[in-house]
Amino acid sequence: xxxxxxxxxxxxxxxxxxxxxxxxxxxxxxxxxxxxxxxxxxxxxxxxxxxxxxxxxxxxxxxxxxxxxxxxxxxxxxxxxxxxxxxxxxxxxxxxxxxxxxxxxxxxxxxxxxxxxxxxxxxxxxxxxxxxxxxxxxxxxxxxxxxxxxxxxxxxxxxxxxxxxxxxxxxxxxxxxxxxxxxxxxxxxxxxxxxxxxxxxx
Ligand code: ATP
Numbered sequence: 001x002x003x004x005x006x007x008x009x010x011x012x013x014x015x016x017x018x019x020x021x022x023x024x025x026x027x028x029x030x031x032x033x034x035x036x037x038x039x040x041x042x043x044x045x046x047x048x049x050x051x052x053x054x055x056x057x058x059x060x061x062x063x064x065x066x067x068x069x070x071x072x073x074x075x076x077x078x079x080x081x082x083x084x085x086x087x088x089x090x091x092x093x094x095x096x097x098x099x100x101x102x103x104x105x106x107x108x109x110x111x112x113x114x115x116x117x118x119x120x121x122x123x124x125x126x127x128x129x130x131x132x133x134x135x136x137x138x139x140x141x142x143x144x145x146x147x148x149x150x151x152x153x154x155x156x157x158x159x160x161x162x163x164x165x166x167x168x169x170x171x172x173x174x175x176x177x178x179x180x181x182x183x184x185x186x187x188x189x190x191x192x193x194x195x196x197x198x199x200x201x202x
Contacts, residue, residue, distance in 0.1 A: 003100055003102035005104060006033055006037065007103065007105065007131055008090070008091065008104070008105050009027075009038050014043075014053055014174070015173060015187060015195060016061050016062045016170075017173055019167075021065060021069065021072075022164060024069075026133065027104075027131045027133070028071040030161050030162065031159060031161070036072050037073050038065075038072060038074050039076075039077060039078055040058050040059055040076070041078050043055060052201060057200060060194065062074050064190045065188045067190070075094075077090060086119045087105065087119075087120075089120075091127075102129070104130065104159075105124065108133050108135040108138070110137075112132050112147075113146055125154040126155055130150075130157065132159065133160075133161050134160075137167065143160075144160075147160065173187060173201075177201035178201050
């Protein structure tokens with residue numbers, strides 16, 4: 001049976017922004033993926049003071065952002081599971097549940113360079129296809145060098161996607177929201193409205 005290719009984009013999504021949507025769409029388009037699953041990680045209630053935003057709010061914003069993108073779906077698996085979510089466990093569990101799907105994992109350059117040191121990083125690299133996207137501020141050369149290293153060391157399957165690099169981070173959005181600045185061009189309009197209406201990051 002030929003498995004259908006799909007990918008997971010995991011993140012804190014605090015909040016989701018146009019950089020996330022852009023890499024998810026670029027991966028789906030370039031690699032002909034059936035679906036890209038946006039998967040917010042659970043954040044411990046002990047960290048709420050740090051984050052100011054609940055799982056429910058982050059998940060709601062991811063759902064809103066995915067609304068008009070037929071190839072994007074939202075997975076609330078890690079949030080429902082609670083506890084610390086490890087990407088390896090999640091990918092293994094998803095593969096068990098969806099036997100007909102070949103899961104890839106999407107990362108920006110910053111996460112890609114760290115991947116080896118994640119919990120079960122080497123196993124993730126050996127077993128799951130990785131979709132690498134370029135992120136402004138992260139050296140493309142460093143990413144390409146690491147790509148070669150992962151391929152040689154772990155037999156990793158890595159696809160470099162030619163995404164339009166967008167210099168956007170959740171950190172910048174939280175800072176702008178705290179200062180009451182516009183988020184236009186950084187998050188989908190409806191997400192900006194959600195942040196404003198719920199007075200998030202103030
Ligand atoms: P923060 O600023 O809070 O650290 P973030 O903007 O990095 O957040 P995350 O939710 O941590 O967002 O990112 C999830 C995944 O999306 C990571 O693999 C990250 O590398 C990738 N990513 C985030 N923003 C971009 C971007 N602008 N371009 C490419 N990849 C990105």
